[in-house]
Amino acid sequence: MFRMTVRCLLLVVICGVFTTPSNAADAYSLVEDYTNPREFAVTVEMKVTGKMQASAGDKKTAINMKLNANAELDYDERRLPPAGRDSRALRCVRYYRSAHANIQVDGQTTLPRLRQKNKLIVAEGQPNGVRYHSPERPLYFTELQLLGAPGDSLAVLALLPSRDVEIGESWKLEDWTAQFFTSLEAVEKGGIECTAKSLENDLLQVHFAGELTGAIYGAFTTVTVDGDFWFDVKNHYVTKMELKQSEKRTIGVVSQGLDVEAQVTMNRTLKSGEKSLSDESLAGVPLEPNPANLLIAFDSNAWNVRFFHDRLWHLYKHERDAAAFRLVDHGSFLAQCKIAPLKSAKPGKHLSEDRFLKDIQTTLGDQFHGVTSVEQVKGKAVDGEEGRYIYRVETFGKIGDHEVTWIHYLIAAPDGRQIALIFTVGKDVQEKFEGRDLQLATSVEFLPVANSAQQAAEPTQADRTK
Incomplete structure (x- = not known):
């Protein structure tokens, strides 16, 4: 009788250990x-x-x-x-x-x-x-x-x-x-x-x-x-x-x-x-990110121009005759880039370098203090556009009490179409900005004018500030 009772008690304990009670939470x-x-x-x-x-x-x-x-x-x-x-x-x-x-x-x-x-x-x-x-x-x-x-x-x-x-x-x-x-x-x-x-x-x-x-x-x-x-x-x-x-x-x-x-x-x-x-x-699709596919494309159907920029540049304003981008890194404002089309020259021609320099001084006015450097940049060929002309001018001056560097680009296509870029960079952040202008400027492509109707079917960039 005693052995039977112990056996029953052990069975109850064992069942209690390995069986979840009906009122326990799952x-x-x-x-x-x-x-x-x-x-x-x-x-x-x-x-x-x-x-x-x-x-x-x-x-x-x-x-x-x-x-x-x-x-x-x-x-x-x-x-x-x-x-x-x-x-x-x-x-x-x-x-x-x-x-x-x-x-x-x-x-x-x-x-x-x-x-x-x-x-x-x-x-x-x-x-x-x-x-x-x-x-x-x-x-x-x-x-x-x-x-x-x-x-x-x-x-x-x-x-x-x-x-x-x-x-x-x-x-x-x-x-x-x-x-x-x-x-x-x-x-x-x-x-x-x-x-x-x-x-x-x-x-x-x-x-x-x-x-x-x-x-x-x-x-x-x-x-x-x-x-x-x-x-x-x-x-x-x-x-x-x-x-x-x-x-x-x-x-x-x-x-x-x-x-x-x-x-x-x-x-x-x-x-x-x-x-x-x-x-x-x-199979064969590159699913890993790389610097090229992380770029952002900017198309202007009105200008028949395309270029690419990294994701720290943000489209700030886009109007028919100009677009403005601002560069923000970890919440800090580093630079601004303004892009505008220029009047077309004759095929094979472009705005003269002297005239471009005079226009720069006129635009900056009293803020202009001098020219740091001038050079013709050789960019990569884009869709066979070996004849693109890229002229870079770096100037310095002041906006109020702030020392500023401006980087100007004149970019022309073989057919005479032209576009101007101006980067505005504070002297205190110039080291962080180094080289970013060149990446954007050398990516500029002049799209075939004959395809403008087809390009218009593509979605345009925002026509207002974001």
Whole structure:
């Protein structure tokens, strides 16, 4: 009898150790395996409302402009192996069926879209958000803005916890995750917290919310997020996200002020049948970034001119007779570049060097103190354009109390078309700027005038300040 009782007690203990009580909470893994070569079909719908602020002529007051925008993205995506830790561990390749937007600012409408020849895009994590590039050619600035909508399907993966979680459990995101998800260049304070809310039909709903203050393009910015995503615990992937994100940004050296709210819905489903991102279709495609495909292309259909610049240059203003770019590195303003077409010369001719020097002195006026150097630059041949003429003049002077270097370029095509560039650089940042003018100037291409009608069908750069 005693032995039987002990045996029964041992059986109860053993069952108690290895059997989960009926009222114990289950823990769920929210990990999406990047090694699985499966593809996802993704759709994103975004609506933005609010206002944009621009500096008035006196630079002391702001002009408020009503902003409304709608965007739709439709693409397939497949995860790629990590390129590093934290945000750099998140990478994917995408095939875009379509990407377009309708943006209205004070009654003026722009219609950015992704060009058909840029359907294949690589998205990869960087500390300040998702970076996009085409393996085949540089993107337009407007294309990068379109692809970089809040709530990217790659960015949401950063919200997933690295450990199993129970229903009702909360976790705070690491600093790098919150910065990456909100695309802030630097975070001063704040954070995002997630909570596993409920489980229904194998879909675990997670709520996330928070506020961060920091900087974008050097402008003080506050971002608030409030949303939910759903994770399929059976098939292990994020299947949906709904996000409300507000942003308040002061007027900066390269960006307008913003006070906007974006509502985003992202749906993501497993693809079956024919795949657009199979091993065979990606064979031979260079998925790793390189300096060439990370450049940004600028086309002016009115001038029939194209050039390429790195991503630290930001299009600040684009009008029919001129465009202005500003260079910002880690939030610091380094330089400005103004580009304008000149009156065409006769074929085989260009503005004389003496006349160009006189025009420089006339333009700078009392700010001009002298000439540092002059030279004819031999740039690379572009589409057989061996005859491009590139003349570089470096001058110095003062704007107020600030010592300044100006770098001027006269660039002419064999058919007589001409364009002028002027870089303005403070003397205190000249070492950081060294050589950046040459990269941009020598990339200038004069497009065939006969193709201007065809080029007009391509999306133009923004016709207003951003």
